Amino acid sequence: MSYRLITLLSGVPVGSDRGALGWCSVVLLEGRGHRILFDTGSYGDRAILIQRLGEQGLCLEDIDAVVISHFHFDHMVNIELLTEQELFLHSRELDYIKTRAFAETGDPFVPLTHAALYQDRLIPVEDDQILFPGLRIVHLPGHTPGTMGLYLEQEDILLTSDGVKNAADFLQKRPPPCFYSEAIALESYHRVCSLTNHILPGHDREFILNPDGQIEYLDQTRVNLDLQDKPRGSKRVIKLI
Numbered sequence: 001m002s003y004r005l006i007t008l009l010s011g012v013p014v015g016s017d018r019g020a021l022g023w024c025s026v027v028l029l030e031g032r033g034h035r036i037l038f039d040t041g042s043y044g045d046r047a048i049l050i051q052r053l054g055e056q057g058l059c060l061e062d063i064d065a066v067v068i069s070h071f072h073f074d075h076m077v078n079i080e081l082l083t084e085q086e087l088f089l090h091s092r093e094l095d096y097i098k099t100r101a102f103a104e105t106g107d108p109f110v111p112l113t114h115a116a117l118y119q120d121r122l123i124p125v126e127d128d129q130i131l132f133p134g135l136r137i138v139h140l141p142g143h144t145p146g147t148m149g150l151y152l153e154q155e156d157i158l159l160t161s162d163g164v165k166n167a168a169d170f171l172q173k174r175p176p177p178c179f180y181s182e183a184i185a186l187e188s189y190h191r192v193c194s195l196t197n198h199i200l201p202g203h204d205r206e207f208i209l210n211p212d213g214q215i216e217y218l219d220q221t222r223v224n225l226d227l228q229d230k231p232r233g234s235k236r237v238i239k240l241i
């Protein structure tokens, strides 16, 4: 028996000179008697996250556990809504927020209040740990010390979060923005390649890296940016992906 993978929110490879938009991938895994959320998105994702769960006939209470890839706001803030679930975070990331090392490294994306409120509720996990049958933790440090992915063993797909933010960076061996180590982030790319060529990145759509080095996207989701700088009825919509 295997897991059904449902991309509730597609990651978007977009930045701006106004700051991070933070549209990450949010994935629901359903199978073997479990419903597991991999990342939760941020405040701006909240309504659509609940709507997408509803389209699956689910509500937040139906989720059993949450895997938090790392403690950046765009991936974890909606744990606020998940009051009863087990919350898993890599032990290195838990240290990162407990010791406030993130402040020393100038990492602005860790929400201070959440770091304080949740540090005792978060359950630390380790590299290679089998979290649920067929689901293996894969430590992918670099972006932060405890960034981690989740490998679906039977399905042979790796949810990388910001271990691989997007296909273009991965293809060009360009590390993600790093608050820990670019060199180690590149080692994490090698780890990813050693496991699989089927990747669901942190801020991009699911893809396969073909033997000829070409990216093949498997998710046809389109995301539109609605710039509301025109009178109503003539708004400008930009297709992002």
Ligand SMILES: [Zn+2]
Pocket (backbone or CB within 6 Å): 070, 072, 109, 143, 162
């Ligand atoms: Zn991040």
